Amino acid sequence: MLKYAILGFLKYRPMFGYELKQAMDGSIQHFWNSKLSQIYATLKTLEAEKKLLSKIENQDDKPDRKRYTITQSGIADLDNWLATPLMTLSQTKDELLLKLFFGGSLNKSDILMDLRLMHKLHEDKLKVYQTTTKEIIQASRESHPEWKNDTLLWESTRRMGEMYEEMYIQWLNETIQNIEKKWKNKK
Amino acid sequence: MLKYAILGFLKYRPMFGYELKQAMDGSIQHFWNSKLSQIYATLKTLEAEKKLLSKIENQDDKPDRKRYTITQSGIADLDNWLATPLMTLSQTKDELLLKLFFGGSLNKSDILMDLRLMHKLHEDKLKVYQTTTKEIIQASRESHPEWKNDTLLWESTRRMGEMYEEMYIQWLNETIQNIEKKWKNKK
């Protein structure tokens, strides 16, 4: 799927690999994260498949870079994927839940410490959606009024990030309270 | 991580690969799903590492099967993982959000149809958490009163599934309403 994320961004304008990574981190990172190394590998594949073209650009003060442009075949591939309805739900992998599920033999203070650390990380993430991410979308809306549908959808995905974090924090509070009340330490 | 899920289940009692898959589907599947083929491969690796032992059992009417038992070394490995605090959040991959983010050029009725199908799937999943999953945990609580901490944690992970689906449905409703109100079809 990273393939389609790349095609999706390059449909707006040509970009460098490094730049794509930054664009992803500022927008889709909360539901589709990828490492730079994987982005470079996928760019290579897409170029071999003629979905992209690249051109090396020299810079005086900074390293050379490769500008990738989407081809007609790339646009067709992307549009075809967008038009295919999803029939199944994506599945989550959550290591905290996995550890919690098997954590019955741990002691109360350790498990609570873990949950409180997660609580902090989720609050930090929530703040990012409510400030930075919101501002990026707001700025796009103002500078590109022709992207009305696009920014509406971007805002929807941001809102999901916000709602997810709010839900997670609420669940952590519930879970912490439950453990505080009902946990029996073994001796 | 599947490795720890397997060790986690086998700490309760010895099981067959096929049985492990069923146990996972009835409990951790919503935050850690794996295919049978991967479970068999991981069992093989764990046995080679002496974290598990296996014994072939013959059955008259059904195929032979392999019963896996956890070793001391396996228990130590699991407990060590459980005691190591998590420092980062797991990241989600959600194909619906990815498609939505790049779906600005689609037409209104197609995008709404997609969202309504997802709505149905999430409602179905929610019902499973509220009935089947809840009953499985309830039954364990009654038949194994010594698993008090365990069932408390299982219920917490079930509750996360429930809250997640409720949140997702709410977000879908919001998003559908927004698109109905604000989407401009291109000609």
Added chain:
DNA sequence: ATTATCATGTAAAAGGTTACATGATTTG
């Protein structure tokens, strides 16, 4: 008759992470 369940696995491919390598410029 066909599909589902029980029960095991292998093989190939795809997807993803971690570590390594280079090297200049800018910021703290």
Added chain:
DNA sequence: CAAATCATGTAACCTTTTACATGATAAT
């Protein structure tokens, strides 16, 4: 003086999915 940013990538490894293969019994 160290760390971050810009910019590219490779190689090894690990994880996960998909497809194939076998074969019996039970249910629809």
